[in-house]
Amino acid sequence: MHTPTTISIIGTGNVATHLFKALSQHAILPPDSSIRIINSRTLNNLPDHSDLILISVKDDAIGSVAQRVTGKADMIAHTSGSVSIDILRDCAKHYGVFYPLQTFSKNSELNYLEIPFFIEGNDAETIDNLKTIAQSISPKVFEADSSKRKRLHIAAVFACNFSNHLVAIADDLLQEDGMDYKVLLPLLKETVRKLDTLPPKDAQTGPAVRNDQKVISSHEDMLADHPDRLAIYRLLSSSILSSLQ
Amino acid sequence: MHTPTTISIIGTGNVATHLFKALSQHAILPPDSSIRIINSRTLNNLPDHSDLILISVKDDAIGSVAQRVTGKADMIAHTSGSVSIDILRDCAKHYGVFYPLQTFSKNSELNYLEIPFFIEGNDAETIDNLKTIAQSISPKVFEADSSKRKRLHIAAVFACNFSNHLVAIADDLLQEDGMDYKVLLPLLKETVRKLDTLPPKDAQTGPAVRNDQKVISSHEDMLADHPDRLAIYRLLSSSILSSLQ
Numbered sequence: 254m255h256t257p258t259t260i261s262i263i264g265t266g267n268v269a270t271h272l273f274k275a276l277s278q279h280a281i282l283p284p285d286s287s288i289r290i291i292n293s294r295t296l297n298n299l300p301d302h303s304d305l306i307l308i309s310v311k312d313d314a315i316g317s318v319a320q321r322v323t324g325k326a327d328m329i330a331h332t333s334g335s336v337s338i339d340i341l342r343d344c345a346k347h348y349g350v351f352y353p354l355q356t357f358s359k360n361s362e363l364n365y366l367e368i369p370f371f372i373e374g375n376d377a378e379t380i381d382n383l384k385t386i387a388q389s390i391s392p393k394v395f396e397a398d399s400s401k402r403k404r405l406h407i408a409a410v411f412a413c414n415f416s417n418h419l420v421a422i423a424d425d426l427l428q429e430d431g432m433d434y435k436v437l438l439p440l441l442k443e444t445v446r447k448l449d450t451l452p453p454k455d456a457q458t459g460p461a462v463r464n465d466q467k468v469i470s471s472h473e474d475m476l477a478d479h480p481d482r483l484a485i486y487r488l489l490s491s492s493i494l495s496s497l498q
Numbered sequence: 499m500h501t502p503t504t505i506s507i508i509g510t511g512n513v514a515t516h517l518f519k520a521l522s523q524h525a526i527l528p529p530d531s532s533i534r535i536i537n538s539r540t541l542n543n544l545p546d547h548s549d550l551i552l553i554s555v556k557d558d559a560i561g562s563v564a565q566r567v568t569g570k571a572d573m574i575a576h577t578s579g580s581v582s583i584d585i586l587r588d589c590a591k592h593y594g595v596f597y598p599l600q601t602f603s604k605n606s607e608l609n610y611l612e613i614p615f616f617i618e619g620n621d622a623e624t625i626d627n628l629k630t631i632a633q634s635i636s637p638k639v640f641e642a643d644s645s646k647r648k649r650l651h652i653a654a655v656f657a658c659n660f661s662n663h664l665v666a667i668a669d670d671l672l673q674e675d676g677m678d679y680k681v682l683l684p685l686l687k688e689t690v691r692k693l694d695t696l697p698p699k700d701a702q703t704g705p706a707v708r709n710d711q712k713v714i715s716s717h718e719d720m721l722a723d724h725p726d727r728l729a730i731y732r733l734l735s736s737s738i739l740s741s742l743q
Contacts, residue, residue: 364684367684369684400675401677404671411671411730413682414738415661415704415734416661416686419734420661421698423656439609439613440600444658444661448662453666458659461655472655485660489730492726492730
């Protein structure tokens with residue numbers, strides 16, 4: 254199998270749209286390549302034969318789309334972090350996963366050079382092909398089987414989803430006193446920027462890592478009327494403290 | 499009192515060093531102003547009279563430094579987020595707080611334009627003077643009494659200290675499978691960048707906010723052999739879910 258020249262991206266969400274844009278603008282593909290984006294509901298304009306179909310729809314819909322495009326491509330891959338490669342087993346000779354680890358919003362410009370791609374394939378040829386395509390838009394391309402992908406996903410939940418929620422709690426705390434989360438953004442950005450060079454354990458600051466019980470008690474007093482926040486404060490403070498041992 | 503022209507910064511830590519640099523390089527001060535940085539242990543080179551002394555030492559040491567510089571300046575302020583203004587009550591006619599909300603590392607270049615300053619003073623003149631100085635290095639200058647500063651501090655613990663710890667947990671999870679936190683940085687940076695325009699509640703993504711019990715259960719299974727991580731996963735997931743109501 255040569256490098257795919259007819260690529261059909263199925264989906265109309267943010268991931269599909271961004272992948273279409275990234276591949277159209279940046280991918281180094283053979284001349285006469287064509288890349289289409291196809292509505293997953295109608296499958297209008299899906300060629301009878303594609304070299305590669307990328308299924309980029311909600312996790313729950315991958316199985317049914319896969320059935321409907323069975324036999325329509327040499328190689329079929331999905332773009333999900335948490336769905337097993339096996340869901341594509343009967344759809345094509347070559348099948349795999351093409352997973353960009355990033356959060357895609359409708360109107361934001363992304364630097365594709367910064368997006369890590371995680372590739373899985375049912376054979377070496379599939380892995381090579383998917384890697385080649387990913388490498389043409391990003392220098393950060395890794396192989397990851399379904400178990401590694403699952404681990405990446407849960408790690409992203411801790412590092413990103415949960416962190417965002419902590420900013421939401423900070424926002425609530427500040428709004429109760431006439432301020433809001435935006436005053437924290439420079440500090441938050443610097444906290445993240447430090448991680449470019451310093452591992453998170455070495456970068457840890459705050460009362461818990463100093464075991465500053467005076468400040469911790471005063472914070473706990475302040476949170477006393479809000480048991481949910483207090484529980485989070487206590488659990489994360491003690492987790493920081495025990496991570497030092 | 500005119501705008502201070504003799505400013506003595508007491509401290510040798512990161513905050514003192516960065517403030518000295520910021521004020522020396524960027525502050526718009528009267529001609530013939532002088533800014534010094536003074537070792538808090540020896541107080542060598544502390545002028546007999548300063549217009550302003552900024553005490554920028556560890557929280558626990560502010561009180562003793564304050565005693566030793568009593569009477570040496572028209573105006574004395576400390577730079578701490580969590581210490582009350584009252585600690586300076588007997589040191590000078592004018593006293594206050596000059597608190598930069600940022601994390602300062604030894605070797606990092608900071609964009610001072612991005613650092614919010616929170617000012618408190620025992621009278622209008624002190625507030626005006628401290629504000630003028632802060633405004634000459636940052637456009638983000640706010641008044642905040644000791645109660646507001648305490649709230650900012652606890653909000654920063656949630657948004658920054660705790661988030662950093664969650665990245666440390668993600669790092670552990672990834673290292674157990676031969677990866678590390680650096681693959682998460684583009685996602686983490688985009689998560690924070692989105693907050694420039696989208697409040698954290700609206701920006702929330704992940705299985706908890708979708709109430710995706712299938713993914714949540716599968717993550718809980720994966721964390722089963724590590725009760726600390728499991729407890730954090732459950733508490734934060736249920737906090738996200740209940741914040742929707």
